[in-house]
Amino acid sequence: MQDTTLLLSLTVLALAGFYAGRGRALALVGGPARGRRLHSLPGYYGMFLAMWCLLPPLTLLLAWSLFEGRVITLMLIEGLPDAQRSMSAGELNLLVNNIQNLAVGDAVSVEIDAVLREASSRYRLLQAESRRLLTVLCLGLATLGAVSAWRRIRPEFRARNRVESTVEFFLLLASSIAVLTTIGIVMSVLFEALRFFQQVSIVDFLFGLNWSPQTAIREDQVGSSGSFGIVPLLTGTLLITVIAMLVAVPVGLMSAIYLAEYSSQKVRAAAKPMLEILAGIPTVVYGFFAALTVAPWVRDAGEAIGLDVASESALAAGLVMGIMIIPLVSSLSDDAIKAVPGDMREGALALGATRSEAMTGVILPAALPGIVGGTLLALSRAIGETMIVVMAAGLAANLTANPFEAVTTVTVQIVTLLVGDQEFDSAKTLAAFALGLVLFVVTMTLNVVGLNFVRRYREQYE
Amino acid sequence: MNDPNVIEPGGVEASADGPGDPGRRSDTVSPRSAVAEQITEFGRIPVGNVRCEDPFIIAENVNAYYGDIHAIRNVTLEIAKSEVIALIGPSGCGKTTFIRCLNRMNDSVEHARVTGRITLDGQDIYERGLDPVVLRARIGMVFQKPNPFPKSVYDNVAYGPRIHGLAADRAELDDIVHGSLERAGLLKEVKDRLDEPGTELSGGQQQRLCIARTIAVNPEVILMDEPCSALDPIATARIEDLIDELAEDYAIVIVTHSMQQAARVSRRVAYFHLGMLVEVDETDRIFTNPQHKLTEDYITGRIG
Ligand SMILES: Nc1ncnc2c1ncn2[C@@H]1O[C@H](COP(=O)(O)OP(=O)(O)OP(=O)(O)O)[C@@H](O)[C@H]1O
Numbered sequence: 001m002q003d004t005t006l007l008l009s010l011t012v013l014a015l016a017g018f019y020a021g022r023g024r025a026l027a028l029v030g031g032p033a034r035g036r037r038l039h040s041l042p043g044y045y046g047m048f049l050a051m052w053c054l055l056p057p058l059t060l061l062l063a064w065s066l067f068e069g070r071v072i073t074l075m076l077i078e079g080l081p082d083a084q085r086s087m088s089a090g091e092l093n094l095l096v097n098n099i100q101n102l103a104v105g106d107a108v109s110v111e112i113d114a115v116l117r118e119a120s121s122r123y124r125l126l127q128a129e130s131r132r133l134l135t136v137l138c139l140g141l142a143t144l145g146a147v148s149a150w151r152r153i154r155p156e157f158r159a160r161n162r163v164e165s166t167v168e169f170f171l172l173l174a175s176s177i178a179v180l181t182t183i184g185i186v187m188s189v190l191f192e193a194l195r196f197f198q199q200v201s202i203v204d205f206l207f208g209l210n211w212s213p214q215t216a217i218r219e220d221q222v223g224s225s226g227s228f229g230i231v232p233l234l235t236g237t238l239l240i241t242v243i244a245m246l247v248a249v250p251v252g253l254m255s256a257i258y259l260a261e262y263s264s265q266k267v268r269a270a271a272k273p274m275l276e277i278l279a280g281i282p283t284v285v286y287g288f289f290a291a292l293t294v295a296p297w298v299r300d301a302g303e304a305i306g307l308d309v310a311s312e313s314a315l316a317a318g319l320v321m322g323i324m325i326i327p328l329v330s331s332l333s334d335d336a337i338k339a340v341p342g343d344m345r346e347g348a349l350a351l352g353a354t355r356s357e358a359m360t361g362v363i364l365p366a367a368l369p370g371i372v373g374g375t376l377l378a379l380s381r382a383i384g385e386t387m388i389v390v391m392a393a394g395l396a397a398n399l400t401a402n403p404f405e406a407v408t409t410v411t412v413q414i415v416t417l418l419v420g421d422q423e424f425d426s427a428k429t430l431a432a433f434a435l436g437l438v439l440f441v442v443t444m445t446l447n448v449v450g451l452n453f454v455r456r457y458r459e460q461y462e
Numbered sequence: 463m464n465d466p467n468v469i470e471p472g473g474v475e476a477s478a479d480g481p482g483d484p485g486r487r488s489d490t491v492s493p494r495s496a497v498a499e500q501i502t503e504f505g506r507i508p509v510g511n512v513r514c515e516d517p518f519i520i521a522e523n524v525n526a527y528y529g530d531i532h533a534i535r536n537v538t539l540e541i542a543k544s545e546v547i548a549l550i551g552p553s554g555c556g557k558t559t560f561i562r563c564l565n566r567m568n569d570s571v572e573h574a575r576v577t578g579r580i581t582l583d584g585q586d587i588y589e590r591g592l593d594p595v596v597l598r599a600r601i602g603m604v605f606q607k608p609n610p611f612p613k614s615v616y617d618n619v620a621y622g623p624r625i626h627g628l629a630a631d632r633a634e635l636d637d638i639v640h641g642s643l644e645r646a647g648l649l650k651e652v653k654d655r656l657d658e659p660g661t662e663l664s665g666g667q668q669q670r671l672c673i674a675r676t677i678a679v680n681p682e683v684i685l686m687d688e689p690c691s692a693l694d695p696i697a698t699a700r701i702e703d704l705i706d707e708l709a710e711d712y713a714i715v716i717v718t719h720s721m722q723q724a725a726r727v728s729r730r731v732a733y734f735h736l737g738m739l740v741e742v743d744e745t746d747r748i749f750t751n752p753q754h755k756l757t758e759d760y761i762t763g764r765i766g
């Protein structure tokens with residue numbers, strides 16, 4: 001039986017189970033009129049039965065499709081003649097591939113001989129056998145589940161609680177997927193970074209002032225040992241982020257104040273969507289805007305007043321990045337300001353405060369946790385931003401605080417480390433994981449600090 | 463306070479009048495004028511005496527609108543210096559709207575419009591050149607729900623004096639804050655908690671904090687919109703005592719749903735119905751011998 005047919009019949013069974021369960025519950029108390037004698041609504045008994053009808057076979061189906069391929073391959077190899085079984089792992093793999101291809105009628109890379117033909121027909125047989133077994137087991141499990149659920153239905157049986165705890169279990173499962181993925185990513189980054197630290201000392205990495213990750217591919221190349229000092233990258237990131245925040249926070253906050261307090265409905269209705277459009281522009285577009293428009297403009301402007309500005313400068317990248325995160329700051333601050341109860345504002349106005357006095361003296365302090373939270377989010381966004389920096393600030397790892405020079409950031413270096421040819425276990429590649437770990441720790445700390453801040457003050461204000 | 467005797471006739475009518483009701487413009491005319499007829503059935507309104515000796519606030523033919531809703535209809539009322547006047551009437555009759563006209567709080571409501579003439583101490587408060595900010599410093603307002611700022615108790619009271627520059631130095635500000643808390647009957651309870659957030663006080667304390675905050679800017683009039691509706695009887699009694707004391711220096715306009723409260727604290731009572739001022743008189747007269755049938759129905763709990 002095909003998978004779809006199997007699923008379909010399971011669904012039909014479950015549906016039938018639902019009505020059977022409901023009917024049985026009602027029958028036990030003597031008809032729908034007496035439905036109130038049941039512990040739960042009749043539908044819950046139906047769902048309980050349907051659940052037992054559906055969940056065990058589905059679990060089996062899932063496990064089966066995970067392991068079926070591997071088990072069949074093992075059995076296939078088991079049945080091959082000794083000559084083939086003693087082949088190397090690679091050759092054996094190729095052979096199995098060919099057998100499978102032949103079985104489904106795909107192109108085969110070697111001449112088809114008797115062994116291959118025999119094996120492929122055996123493979124087809126094994127597969128058919130497995131399907132048949134699966135179908136029987138699934139339908140059997142469904143029936144078994146249904147019958148045992150059916151026998152447990154009693155008027156005082158707490159079907160609703162059972163159904164709800166099952167639902168709860170699936171909610172838990174869904175949320176644990178996010179958690180597990182995060183843990184998995186962190187673990188893999190951590191382990192790769194540890195491998196990196198076996199090659200490069202962690203002290204050199206964290207406190208080195210020089211970043212030039214060129215390691216030799218061949219022994220006789222010059223510059224065979226790269227240097228992995230992260231300090232220039234951190235200062236570059238810091239520089240660009242600071243410039244970006246200097247642009248985004250004042251502009252975003254002021255536009256939020258204007259929108260929330262002063263603008264008329266019409267202006268607000270027009271400006272809000274505009275800001276959202278600004279937020280929706282892909283960063284690569286900002287990137288070439290930065291590289292082709294802002295960076296030359298910054299250089300020309302600098303030259304006009306007699307400054308020496310590189311054509312790729314931290315200033316250009318920071319400015320554009322600031323523009324990029326204005327909508328984030330502005331819309332989160334706007335939400336925070338709007339969330340302050342209107343009677344605070346009225347209270348201030350009734351005391352004779354002007355609108356701006358009410359804003360600065362009462363509303364902004366009350367909205368501060370939300371605003372700080374939004375700003376920290378924007379900060380994480382700025383630190384993680386890559387595209388604009390690649391295009392506008394360059395790749396040179398200069399250790400400088402001068403915004404007119406080219407700098408580079410942690411994220412940009414991760415990208416450059418991983419494009420191009422190198423071995424996966426070279427220090428150069430592994431350095432990317434170490435950088436990723438640093439980035440993760442920094443943004444994580446920011447988020448924790450931000451959340452704590454928000455929580456502490458929110459408790460006070462509500 | 464939720465007085466069980468108060469039935470709310472506005473409820474039905476108001477919901478039919480709600481914004482968004484498509485048939486409003488044409489439909490509302492008939493029920494409204496029917497009500498007007500019913501109100502004037504016993505002769506001209508308002509009955510009683512809207513005038514008083516030595517008036518401080520004079521409202522002449524005031525009308526207020528929220529978009530198409532005509533919330534206040536042709537109200538004329540005088541309020542004297544150092545008197546307590548209570549505004550009563552069924553929910554939705556425009557009491558809040560009326561007192562918000564007096565300190566121009568309706569300015570900040572979109573679609574709100576006020577016509578007519580209101581003078582404070584002889585000066586037209588809707589005059590072109592008049593700054594509503596200055597006006598509001600002269601007319602304080604206490605809201606139905608206590609709304610202390612999310613600041614310390616001290617800063618709550620100091621907020622008004624600070625924005626108006628009432629204190630030359632910290633010592634003077636301390637005096638104002640302590641004096642206001644004292645007058646609001648709160649100083650004893652919060653003496654050691656001046657640095658704690660005002661929002662952490664109990665509801666009754668919060669409301670007295672709001673009163674302290676209001677008197678700290680030294681207003682001439684205090685408007686109170688159901689100041690006790692969120693409080694228990696003991697806190698209510700304290701606020702009522704406070705109103706008695708404050709009445710020596712301020713004109714107080716208090717909106718209340720509790721007849722007992724109106725009878726206890728006020729010298730005069732004004733009864734509103736569907737945006738119209740129906741009857742104004744000395745408190746004793748209103749409660750013992752109301753002239754208008756609607757007033758009588760309302761205070762005896764028969765309106766509905
Ligand atoms: N901001 C507003 N926008 C539109 N209509 C409003 C607004 N505020 C009040 N109204 C309407 O104006 C009328 C009078 O309302 P108001 O709040 O003055 O009544 P009230 O007498 O204070 O009632 P309550 O005793 O329930 O507080 C009501 O019909 C109300 O629906």
Ligand SMILES: [Mg+2]
Pocket residue numbers: 557558559687
């Ligand atoms: Mg009101």
